[in-house]
Amino acid sequence: MALKRPVDLPVRWDLSVQPEGTVRLAFAGELDNVSTPVAWPILERELAGIKVMRLEVDVRQLASCDSAGLALLYHLSVGGMTPGATANVTGLSPELQHLFGSFSTEDFRALQAHEPACSPLVEDVGAATWSWLCDLRQQVEFLGEVTLGVFKGLVRPRRLRWGEVLRVFELAGVNALPIVSLLTFLVGMVIAFESAQPLAELGAQVFVANLLGLVMSRELGPVMAAIMLAGRSGSAFAAELGTMKVNEELNALQTMGLSPVQFLVVQRVVAGILLAPVLTIYAMYAGLLGGIPVLLGLGFPLRMVLHQVQSGLHFGDLAEGLSKSIVFGGIVALVSCLRGLQTGEGPRAVGESTTRSVVSSILLIILADAVFAAVTYTLRK
Amino acid sequence: MSGPTHSLIEVRDLTIGYGDRVVLEGINFAVRRGEVFAILGASGSGKSTLLKHLIGLYPPMRGDVLISGASLVRAEGDERLRILRRFGVLYQSGALFGSLTTVENVRLPLDEFTDLPEAAKDLVALSKLRLVGLESAATKLPADLSGGMQKRAGIARAIVLDPCVLFLDEPSAGLDPITSAGLDALIRELARGLGITFVMVTHELASIYAVADRVVMLDPKARGIVAEGAPSWLREHAPEPWVRQFLNREVA
Numbered sequence: 001m002a003l004k005r006p007v008d009l010p011v012r013w014d015l016s017v018q019p020e021g022t023v024r025l026a027f028a029g030e031l032d033n034v035s036t037p038v039a040w041p042i043l044e045r046e047l048a049g050i051k052v053m054r055l056e057v058d059v060r061q062l063a064s065c066d067s068a069g070l071a072l073l074y075h076l077s078v079g080g081m082t083p084g085a086t087a088n089v090t091g092l093s094p095e096l097q098h099l100f101g102s103f104s105t106e107d108f109r110a111l112q113a114h115e116p117a118c119s120p121l122v123e124d125v126g127a128a129t130w131s132w133l134c135d136l137r138q139q140v141e142f143l144g145e146v147t148l149g150v151f152k153g154l155v156r157p158r159r160l161r162w163g164e165v166l167r168v169f170e171l172a173g174v175n176a177l178p179i180v181s182l183l184t185f186l187v188g189m190v191i192a193f194e195s196a197q198p199l200a201e202l203g204a205q206v207f208v209a210n211l212l213g214l215v216m217s218r219e220l221g222p223v224m225a226a227i228m229l230a231g232r233s234g235s236a237f238a239a240e241l242g243t244m245k246v247n248e249e250l251n252a253l254q255t256m257g258l259s260p261v262q263f264l265v266v267q268r269v270v271a272g273i274l275l276a277p278v279l280t281i282y283a284m285y286a287g288l289l290g291g292i293p294v295l296l297g298l299g300f301p302l303r304m305v306l307h308q309v310q311s312g313l314h315f316g317d318l319a320e321g322l323s324k325s326i327v328f329g330g331i332v333a334l335v336s337c338l339r340g341l342q343t344g345e346g347p348r349a350v351g352e353s354t355t356r357s358v359v360s361s362i363l364l365i366i367l368a369d370a371v372f373a374a375v376t377y378t379l380r381k
Numbered sequence: 382m383s384g385p386t387h388s389l390i391e392v393r394d395l396t397i398g399y400g401d402r403v404v405l406e407g408i409n410f411a412v413r414r415g416e417v418f419a420i421l422g423a424s425g426s427g428k429s430t431l432l433k434h435l436i437g438l439y440p441p442m443r444g445d446v447l448i449s450g451a452s453l454v455r456a457e458g459d460e461r462l463r464i465l466r467r468f469g470v471l472y473q474s475g476a477l478f479g480s481l482t483t484v485e486n487v488r489l490p491l492d493e494f495t496d497l498p499e500a501a502k503d504l505v506a507l508s509k510l511r512l513v514g515l516e517s518a519a520t521k522l523p524a525d526l527s528g529g530m531q532k533r534a535g536i537a538r539a540i541v542l543d544p545c546v547l548f549l550d551e552p553s554a555g556l557d558p559i560t561s562a563g564l565d566a567l568i569r570e571l572a573r574g575l576g577i578t579f580v581m582v583t584h585e586l587a588s589i590y591a592v593a594d595r596v597v598m599l600d601p602k603a604r605g606i607v608a609e610g611a612p613s614w615l616r617e618h619a620p621e622p623w624v625r626q627f628l629n630r631e632v633a
Binding site for chain 2: 033034036037038040041066067068070071072074075080095098099102103104107108110111112114345346347348
């Protein structure tokens with residue numbers, strides 16, 4: 001279908017075919033980034049129907065022309081719409097001539113010929129493996145450095161910067177209580193609802209309270225608290241250390257003879273290890289509180305519910321949950337700080353290290369939980 | 382080439398600051414079409430803050446900024462967008478998008494604001510890169526460019542939609558003297574060759590003497606402009622002695 005020139009197009013042109021294949025193209029009006037996109041395909045279609053040997057483009061009558069218009073004129077001048085024809089553009093002002101001179105077919109061809117580098121699969125696999133091994137090595141070194149830092153802190157507690165530990169306690173602990181309360185309360189409620197039906201079929205609905213106590217103390221209390229610690233506080237550790245690295249604050253510490261691990265990481269690890277059990281106990285209670293209204297709604301008196309929870313729970317269950325939480329707290333703090341210190345360069349680096357810290361923390365928490373489950377099962381037998 | 386004519390930018394009774402803190406109070410000046418205008422002052426005098434208000438990033442406490450007679454402060458919606466398209470901005474770091482190649486960075490405004498054919502967009506973007514001398518770095522990522530090259534690429538992106546004004550925030554910051562001189566030459570070439578008006582914030586005296594037609598000097602104590610004129614004239618005749626010291630690089 002032939003393209004027609006819109007009547008309100010700010011640019012006009014006169015196309016006249018002269019003897020011996022000479023075509024004269026005279027522009028008038030405004031050739032800018034609004035009119036050029038419309039004019040380009042129309043002109044292309046009009047010229048396609050003519051056998052052109054020589055194209056003479058006259059722009060003397062143009063009231064204005066910007067870079068987009070010049071791109072069209074350049075495209076015409078290099079035979080982009082009239083292959084094989086010679087072409088020239090006349091009537092450009094000195095300023096436009098200056099701009100016109102900056103267009104280049106060589107640059108355009110080089111860009112079209114450029115293909116993004118694509119490495120072979122084997123190379124990619126090798127690079128990924130090498131990167132993983134380097135990361136593993138860094139993790140081992142980091143773990144050693146932090147352990148040494150914690151021991152140094154224990155030997156000389158005054159050097160541990162307890163103010164920073166308390167600040168982390170407040171940020172990662174006290175400020176996290178509302179969200180921990182809400183989530184674990186709701187999880188407790190869900191478990192009570194979900195378990196009530198199958199246990200009722202077995203005539204054991206009263207054991208919902210026992211189940212809730214066990215699940216919250218052994219499993220969901222520590223896991224939920226750790227996941228929230230990773231998502232809320234671990235990401236903040238990684239982002240904080242990452243930003244410090246981008247701002248060269250870590251370099252400043254090193255040149256002052258201070259170890260970033262000793263100065264920044266040890267406090268967060270100590271705070272994480274001490275904080276996780278506290279949050280876990282809180283999460284256990286909040287979960288139990290979430291299940292109680294469900295049990296009351298099922299017709300069990302509060303006294304009975306509390307008795308069932310008490311009788312179903314043993315010190316070992318609580319100890320298992322708390323020992324898990326200590327490990328989880330250490331994992332979250334260590335991984336988040338490591339990812340923060342591994343932050344690269346550029347604006348995306350901090351975001352990447354924050355994401356990596358949350359993903360790695362949750363992965364390792366679940367991995368450690370599985371190990372705990374296997375070990376405690378074996379010990380109980 | 383036509384010389385500087387009437388005002389392109391007018392700053393009227395402008396008071397700016399952060400929160401309750403006033404940084405500059407009741408300042409007035411005008412930038413003529415086609416000139417290279419520099420905003421000068423010691424660290425903390427409010428140069429960059431003023432620039433951010435001139436380009437409409439922050440609303441002023443009082444006063445107005447007119448670009449080609451249109452109020453940037455009062456404009457909204459499409460009218461504001463029309464005014465914003467009349468100028469380009471080069472930020473201190475170049476502010477290139479790290480995930481895009483140099484040519485993709487330069488092409489971005491064309492992709493967003495025009496319906497040009499793909500070939501035309503590439504042609505225009507490459508022509509701007511050639512203008513700033515970066516045609517060979519078109520397919521490189523910003524991370525692979527030096528500081529000076531990043532600023533050149535930032536200028537190419539800023540001029541891709543043919544703005545009439547280009548605002549530069551500390552263009553020479555962090556560059557070695559040779560690269561800085563190259564950037565000054567580029568600014569001169571774009572101003573004289575293409576008639577672009579430049580408004581630059583800087584405290585690099587060498588750059589000012591090399592490119593600026595006029596400067597305004599900001600004083601943090603007076604919270605306003607203390608001197609205005611051609612830099613070489615101010616160096617000798619500025620009424621405030623500290624302005625002469627500043628421009629002559631003398632220690633008080």
